[in-house]
Every structure is written in C-alpha cells, then in structure tokens.
Amino acid sequence: MPRERREWTQYEDARLLRAIEEIGGCHSWREIAEKAKIKRTDKQCRDRWIHSLNPNLNREPFSEEEDEKIIRYLKEGRRITDIAASLKGRSSLHVKNRIISLRKIEKEEKGKELLKSWNSRKKKRKMEEEEQREGNVKEWGVFPEGTTLVLNSLIDLITNENP
Secondary structure, eight states: OOOOOOOOOHHHHHHHHHHHHHHTSSSOHHHHHHHHTSSOOHHHHHHHIIIIIOTTOOOSOOOHHHHHHHHHHHHHTOOHHHHHHHSTTOOHHHHHHHHHHHHHHHHHHHHHHHHHHHHHHHHHHHHHHHHHHHTOSOOTTOOOTTHHHHHHHHHHHHHHHOO
16 A cells, blocks of 8 residues: 655654664665654655755756756757766756756747747737728728829729720
C-alpha cells in the first residue's frame, strides 16, 4: 500500500542528515532510512538527499550558459539525467523543472508575438473604420462633398453621346 505524500519537516531533514553522517556517507539508503527512524522509505530518503539536502547542489538561478547547454543537449536528444550530469551541482529534478520553465517562457513569447500581431491587425482595422467615418476612404455609395457634381456631369456626357 503506497504511503501518503507529505512535506518533509525540518525534524525529518535533521534526522536524515544525522543518519547519513553517522553511517559515513550515502552507501545504503535502506540502512540510512532505518537509522534516521523517520517514516520514510529508502527511495524517499535518497531523493530528498539528491534533490534538496546535498550541500554540493547549486541553488543559484540557471545561467544563460546553462540554459543554452540544456537547449543544445535537448536538441541532440540527450536524456535529462545526462544533461544534469554535465551541469555542476544540478540534479535531474532541477534540470527537468528548468526545461518546463523554458518551454513556458517560449510558449509565452510566441503568445506575445501572436497577441502583438493580432493587436496590430485590430489597430489597423480600427484606423480604417475611423478613416471611413471621416470620409477619407471612398467606398461604394460614400463620397466626399462635390463628387455628385462630377458624377452628374459624367452621366450627362454618357447619356448625351448615346441617345
């Protein structure tokens, strides 16, 4: 039966760190989980260490160079674990989350471009409507002042030439 998911407490973190220290490293996660005497599995303890407690983790924001490397390696078809191994102090979970963030950013930028394009079309349409209202755009049936005289003169010429 699977255990209930719950947040790690500071007490559990301290017990886990103490157990790792007493055993002398991360050799047997089953032994560490038993020694820590917290209600966590060996896999949970291992994951907590790898993704959160390991002092060698780089907790700084990802740099542009790291982002470029991630993108390049993804295009090459590399696995997330391989990408993480090539980035000093980054766990596979951190890399996976960064990939998700980069994809959201890319999606938002495409959305912004589409929105900008849509807004410019909307703006253009609005300007055309304003020009129409002002009488600057000549549509069938809408003529500026004085045009009726010219049209009447043309009609007279046509009708007088062809009786």
